[in-house]
Amino acid sequence: MLETLAEKPGTAAAQAMFSLQQIHTYYGDSHILHGVSLALPQGQAVGLLGRNGMGKTTLIRTLMGYVPAREGQVFADGKNITGAAPEKMARLGIGYVPEGRGVFPNLSVKENLLMSARAGLDGQKNWSYERVLETFPRLKERLANGGNQLSGGEQQMVSIGRALMTNPRLLILDEATEGLAPLVVAEIWRVIAQIRQTGISTLIVDRDYKKVLAHTDHVVVMEKGRLALQAESAQLQAQPEQLSALLGV
Numbered sequence: 562m563l564e565t566l567a568e569k570p571g572t573a574a575a576q577a578m579f580s581l582q583q584i585h586t587y588y589g590d591s592h593i594l595h596g597v598s599l600a601l602p603q604g605q606a607v608g609l610l611g612r613n614g615m616g617k618t619t620l621i622r623t624l625m626g627y628v629p630a631r632e633g634q635v636f637a638d639g640k641n642i643t644g645a646a647p648e649k650m651a652r653l654g655i656g657y658v659p660e661g662r663g664v665f666p667n668l669s670v671k672e673n674l675l676m677s678a679r680a681g682l683d684g685q686k687n688w689s690y691e692r693v694l695e696t697f698p699r700l701k702e703r704l705a706n707g708g709n710q711l712s713g714g715e716q717q718m719v720s721i722g723r724a725l726m727t728n729p730r731l732l733i734l735d736e737a738t739e740g741l742a743p744l745v746v747a748e749i750w751r752v753i754a755q756i757r758q759t760g761i762s763t764l765i766v767d768r769d770y771k772k773v774l775a776h777t778d779h780v781v782v783m784e785k786g787r788l789a790l791q792a793e794s795a796q797l798q799a800q801p802e803q804l805s806a807l808l809g810v
């Protein structure tokens with residue numbers, strides 16, 4: 562099993578691009594995350610698996626600063642940035658595609674995309690408006706349409722495109738394929754593979770664990786607000802028994 566994804570402060574994991582150390586998160590009195598540690602190294606694709614309600618989205622929302630951690634630390638490039646707001650996390654290079662997509666309904670596709678455009682942390686502008694449209698040709702025909710006039714698949718493409726236009730070094734995809742038609746789902750996975758090839762790190766939550774294993778280097782599995790398993794994706798593809806037990810599949 563791979564232990565390097567969750568090490569103690571001061572070790573290599575604390576120097577990762579982003580890492581969480583011993584995070585405890587609550588909603589009111591409900592204790593949701595119980596000491597979760599996770600490192601997201603540069604250039605790696607990490608899958609986050611677990612049954613419904615195990616804390617995956619809460620972990621992401623804690624990393625992004627939407628929910629405060631009551632205990633524990635968040636690091637970026639080895640620097641303690643615990644308590645940083647979502648805007649700061651975006652500036653540090655995280656593109657977040659939330660569950661439910663978050664496309665602005667009253668803005669056109671073009672406006673939705675352009676509003677997020679910015680250079681990456683190192684000044685690079687690899688993901689331009691034009692490149693996003695090349696990646697999602699379907700959006701070219703929808704540029705003037707409002708967010709509320711799009712199909713679920715088109716909304717998801719706008720949501721991913723918008724995150725890419727921030728030129729992130731880490732792209733977080735929370736249930737990006739949920740509720741979409743099979744052809745659109747295939748399209749989204751094709752783009753995820755393309756994004757990975759460009760060297761952007763990814764953190765992927767998806768119900769289709771086989772696809773997650775196929776598109777990631779490492780996988781962590783959550784159970785009741787704790788990390789229950791961490792392993793290399795290839796290893797779990799070869800020996801899925803432990804994963805099946807945790808996911809109930």
Ligand SMILES: Nc1ncnc2c1ncn2[C@@H]1O[C@H](COP(=O)(O)OP(=O)(O)OP(=O)(O)O)[C@@H](O)[C@H]1O
Pocket residue numbers: 588591593611612613614615616617618619620
């Ligand atoms: N805003 C909230 N207020 C109170 N409890 C919440 C809130 N959001 C989530 N929870 C609870 O926190 C727990 C973890 O939820 P979370 O959404 O992080 O799980 P998940 O693994 O992402 O599952 P899912 O796939 O269902 O989204 C669940 O018990 C859920 O009911």
